[in-house]
Amino acid sequence: MSKVLYIKANPKTEDDSYTFKMSEAFLEEYKKANPKDEITTLDLYQEDIKPLTAEMIEELFTKEDSDVRRYVKEFASADKYIIAAPMWNLSIPAILKVYIDYLVVAGITFKYTEEGPAGLLKDKKVTYLVARGGKYSEGPAQDFEMGERYLRTILGFMGITDFSTVATELTNVLQGKELEKSVAASIEEAKKVAKEF
Ligand SMILES: Cc1cc2nc3c(=O)[nH]c(=O)nc-3n(C[C@H](O)[C@H](O)[C@H](O)COP(=O)(O)O)c2cc1C
Secondary structure (H helix, E strand, O other): OOEEEEEEOOOOOOOOOHHHHHHHHHHHHHHHHOOOOEEEEEEHHHHOOOOOOHHHHHHHHHOOOOHHHHHHHHHHHOOEEEEEOOOEOOEOOHHHHHHHHOOOOEOOOEEEEOOEEEEOOOOOEEEEEEEOOOOOOOOOOHHHOOHHHHHHHHHHHOOOOEEEEEEEOOOOOOOHHHHHHHHHHHHHHHHHHHHHO
């Protein structure tokens, strides 16, 4: 039995978000394949997660039983992560970055060694589901994509290197039937990845 953390970072409803259309289909398929798994949903907007203050940083880094550590404790205890976050300004929504700031804690998710920092989270995996208005997976804008690149890097820093992305692109460019077809194909791709996740 695995513990799965489903992290949602979009203020839109499930019906209005292409990201959530994919992540909900992913989750449904995942549940079918893994009915016994424990799935926790963390909706960052519902949580109303706040940027760290100076006092919170002090507690996060030093106080073992601090409430500020609840997110990192929950994160470290999960086996698998589903991250549903649209592309915003070439990257992730700020609220997801705020959440990540709660997670990178020496002694819990990484440690310092003589050879430099080393991730402490091992044998975990993540699927990142993202809708993007334009096309970044290939072509001239590829270098501008910083959301997937950032998530891969920061999760890798914590030891999580099994990372897959399911992206639906051109949601602001395609229209009508073309858009429907493209999103439907991405939803099918999400379901395929979920079966193996
Ligand atoms: C605040 C904001 C910033 C965005 N920035 C970009 C961007 O940099 N590049 C892009 O291709 N699309 C951008 N978009 C468009 C979204 O990526 C696109 O509409 C996508 O479908 C949003 O996902 P959703 O349908 O799950 O909300 C932005 C949208 C918003 C609301």
